[in-house]
Amino acid sequence: MGHHWEQRDEATVEASVEEVWEAIATGPGIDSWFMGRNEVDPGPDGAVRTTMGTFTMGSAITEWEPPHRFAYRGTDSPDGRFVAFEYLIEGRDQGSTVLRLVSSGFLPGDDWEDEFEAMRLGGAMYFATLVAYLDHFAGRTGRPVTVSGPPVTDWPTAWAELHRALGLSDSPRVGDPVQATVPGLPSIEGVVDFANPHATGIRTPDALYRFVRGYFGSIVLGHHIFAHDDTDTTQTWQAWLNGLSA
Template sequence: MTHPFEIELESTLPASPQQVWDAIATGPGIDSWFMGRNEVEPREGGTAAMDTGGHREESVVTAYEPGTRFATRTGTGEDGRFMAFEYLIEGRGQGSTVLRVVHSGLLGDDWEDEYDALRRGWPFHLHTLREYLTHFPGRTAVPVFALAMPPERSPREVTAALTRALSLPASMSAGTPVHAQPAGLPPLNGEVVWADDERFEIRTDDGLYAFHHGTGGPVLMFHHLFGADTDGAESAWQKWLTGLLA
């Protein structure tokens, strides 16, 4: 049995409508704040695709109105599930733009847990979009994805392992300074810009580093690297995460 849902959010962003459009309706733009590696065929009826760790999901572009409206819809599964995303852009004064996001569709029998996860995740994603447009305007990122399933560890133990490895205090919050040297990786020097019970994000001069944990499931990393030297970054971060949680 399927269950309809809709999540609607609005955010005022420190960017022009064109900058916001480039961030939400182009592959390199989406790579710079959302999840995975993305491709967008720039036309109504075109294909939008997201690849996370080799899992590719395709959608159809259902609206393509540059600078104003962009929408996509996944295919309908055998059980009737689908998801649709709509982004509405409105320019405001002093170089700001209002972005309205509508995420809707049909969820399956476990809809309550899935809906709750989606509802909790969107404020974080819009925060990352704001960080991108504020601190890395005019640039695009190389996305880094990593995943590891911690063996027989509680969410609290997983969180503790991550924070220790990154020299972070257990009670971190936005603004907490970061000076970390993860094994086999470049140093991270910056600050925490988001922290809740399930995820935290670090901003440095050359990247946004997001760590999703605390759910009792797999630990995920969605990083956005704006520096020049990104070769091998994804495999290095995957090796680090796998070793940390082994």
């Protein structure tokens, strides 16, 4: 039977209209808050490509009105599945900006509820990450670190273990202080800035750390590092994730 869905989000951010456009409509900007590596071929006939490992998701740009409106839609699969995004940007007095996002799509089949719930919770995390980026790191380019852990068969146990490894309670709340140690990396000192049943976010002075219950049954790290150090930490995070399930 399937399910057509739509989600609307809105926030006022402490960034200029131009900074918001840069964040949503350029590859380096999207890298600074979204998953994977991103490329944007600009213009009304352009495209957006997001690469995770060996998989690349392509989307056609459907609206291109810089710096106020940007929309793109993924290719429809044979069963009708698709996802689309539309961003609306409106300037406010004293340099702030209203950002609106409309996400929509279609999920095929009769068992769409679980996938929709995962998409809803994951989408909330990514919008919150975009807002955090614009409020705290606007104009800076983040280096993405994306790592997937081993398959998870017991999510409550795995999620609790992750939180303990980060020095958090089993049910962290926004505002909780964080001081965590990952072998081989500098100490992570910051605050929980996002939490729901499928995602936990930590903000530090030079990074946004994101831990997500992945769609394909593993914990996924989607970090954005704003420090000037360009050391590749992928293998270090991979070893840490693997160790959680050892």
